[in-house]
Amino acid sequence: MALRTPLHSEHARLGARLVPFGGWDMPLHYGSQIEEHDAVREHAGMFDVSHMCPVDIEGPDAQGFLRRLLANDVAKLKTVGKALYSCMLNDSGGVVDDLIVYLRGPAGHYRLVVNAGTADKDLAWLEARREGFDVEIRRRDDLAMIAVQGPRARELTATCLPREMAESALELAPFNATECGGWFIARTGYTGEDGFEILLPADHVVDLWSVLLDAGVRPCGLGARDTLRLEAGMNLYGQDMGEDVGPLEAGLEWTIAWEPAERDFIGRAALEELRASPERREFVGLLLTGRGVLRAHQTVLSHGREVGEITSGGFAPTLQRSIALARVAPGLGETCEVDIRGKPVPARIVKPPFVRQGRILVEL
Amino acid sequence: MSNLPADLKYTKTHEWVRDNGDGTVTVGITDHAQDALGDIVFVEVPENGRTVAAEEASAVVESVKAASDIYSPLAGEIVEGNAALADTPDAINTSPYEDGWIFRLTPADMGALAGLLDAAAYEQIVADES
Numbered sequence: 001m002a003l004r005t006p007l008h009s010e011h012a013r014l015g016a017r018l019v020p021f022g023g024w025d026m027p028l029h030y031g032s033q034i035e036e037h038d039a040v041r042e043h044a045g046m047f048d049v050s051h052m053c054p055v056d057i058e059g060p061d062a063q064g065f066l067r068r069l070l071a072n073d074v075a076k077l078k079t080v081g082k083a084l085y086s087c088m089l090n091d092s093g094g095v096v097d098d099l100i101v102y103l104r105g106p107a108g109h110y111r112l113v114v115n116a117g118t119a120d121k122d123l124a125w126l127e128a129r130r131e132g133f134d135v136e137i138r139r140r141d142d143l144a145m146i147a148v149q150g151p152r153a154r155e156l157t158a159t160c161l162p163r164e165m166a167e168s169a170l171e172l173a174p175f176n177a178t179e180c181g182g183w184f185i186a187r188t189g190y191t192g193e194d195g196f197e198i199l200l201p202a203d204h205v206v207d208l209w210s211v212l213l214d215a216g217v218r219p220c221g222l223g224a225r226d227t228l229r230l231e232a233g234m235n236l237y238g239q240d241m242g243e244d245v246g247p248l249e250a251g252l253e254w255t256i257a258w259e260p261a262e263r264d265f266i267g268r269a270a271l272e273e274l275r276a277s278p279e280r281r282e283f284v285g286l287l288l289t290g291r292g293v294l295r296a297h298q299t300v301l302s303h304g305r306e307v308g309e310i311t312s313g314g315f316a317p318t319l320q321r322s323i324a325l326a327r328v329a330p331g332l333g334e335t336c337e338v339d340i341r342g343k344p345v346p347a348r349i350v351k352p353p354f355v356r357q358g359r360i361l362v363e364l
Numbered sequence: 365m366s367n368l369p370a371d372l373k374y375t376k377t378h379e380w381v382r383d384n385g386d387g388t389v390t391v392g393i394t395d396h397a398q399d400a401l402g403d404i405v406f407v408e409v410p411e412n413g414r415t416v417a418a419e420e421a422s423a424v425v426e427s428v429k430a431a432s433d434i435y436s437p438l439a440g441e442i443v444e445g446n447a448a449l450a451d452t453p454d455a456i457n458t459s460p461y462e463d464g465w466i467f468r469l470t471p472a473d474m475g476a477l478a479g480l481l482d483a484a485a486y487e488q489i490v491a492d493e494s
Contacts, residue, residue: 017402028402028429029402032402032403033402033403033428033429034403034405034428223402223428223429227428291406291408291450292406292408292426293405293406293426293431295430295431314428315405315406315426315428322405322406341424341431
């Protein structure tokens with residue numbers, strides 16, 4: 001039996017096509033995935049992301065615990081509300097999960113938001129490594145979450161919040177969060193657009209969804225979420241990286257805090273070994289110049305030779321072209337081919353992201 | 365309920381077939397199929413003159429979700445692919461039985477057309493799937 005978010009009946013009422021995702025029954029789209037994608041690029045859309053799992057970590061050793069568990073360094077979080085994206089690695093440098101961690105209080109209060117399909121595994125992973133650390137680990141299944149994204153998302157969301165909360169939300173710098181009465185509002189997202197991610201008590205979420213709907217924010221499903229994040233060059237856990245592929249081969253080197261050198265985070269030794277290796281594969285963007293659609297698991301070719309694989313691909317509505325993220329041998333140059341149903345189709349190798357804040361960043 | 369013209373024949377793999385009365389038939393996918401696939405973004409139509417077997421994968425329709433093979437309902441020779449779909453693949457979403465046609469073929473045996481499903485039988489198959 002698939003899990004349902006508190007917004008399940010709202011999705012059904014809006015005519016959503018529901019699909020299984022990470023153990024949950026989630027909306028794929030509400031009619032047209034492309035129109036939902038465009039709404040986020042041009043106006044404002046909202047996603048029910050209540051399947052994602054908040055985990056609160058508190059206690060005198062919370063910082064030391066997370067500095068050991070995460071490849072990025074929570075010591076960088078100097079002010080309350082600041083957010084950091086990080087991978088949580090295994091000993092061989094593979095990714096257990098990717099997550100956002102927020103500093104909630106000066107005395108070592110942190111909140112992680114982890115992926116839905118990996119939440120149970122993550123909790124077990126954290127629990128198994130807490131020995132010697134005085135920390136409390138609390139899974140917050142009592143919270144729901146809505147992401148409101150798009151150029152008008154902040155302004156429209158503000159009209160739906162109590163005045164005091166709206167003011168502090170509008171003052172947030174990117175990658176910062178504010179809290180008020182059990183609501184947690186962060187200026188973060190997974191679309192390449194401005195906006196908020198709002199965590200709130202599950203019994204308030206239907207009311208917030210309804211006022212956002214009345215304010216003209218368009219409900220969007222997982223389909224649009226995937227094309228938006230792909231255009232934004234953002235990784236999807238389990239597809240672009242996972243337990244067998246770490247951050248160095250998934251375009252996530254920027255999330256590894258190598259300094260200070262004495263910080264011994266889990267996976268560090270394996271990463272240092274791969275870092276210097278000539279075998280290390282590159283993570284690139286592809287823009288299809290021939291006809292077709294790039295898809296995950298298609299083979300990348302260079303002069304007829306297999307050189308890599310697409311990890312995420314699809315049709316990019318903002319570009320009106322097909323794009324992909326791919327893991328390839330180093331030093332390929334500017335072009336390659338992709339095997340689409342047995343035929344080599346030409347593509348250009350580009351640096352992601354493809355789109356940010358509504359602007360196309362690659363030459364078409 | 366999706367739109368199912370009574371004058372067409374259907375397959376269990378969700379293609380429709382129209383008898384053009386000139387020895388050729390036109391093939392597309394049903395309203396139910398386009399709705400299930402979602403927004404269609406690319407179509408690969410067969411080349412003219414290609415000989416296809418019945419139930420042979422003869423075209424590919426790619427939606428935002430995935431690629432789907434389109435099977436030829438009858439054996440025969442392709443006479444035309446719908447070239448307009450190169451620029452407007454979404455015609456399959458908006459007009460599955462008219463502008464969204466995919467290919468025309470000359471069946472090797474026009475009599476085989478009678479062996480395909482009628483609208484009522486296809487409707488039952490869709491109902492049993494859901």
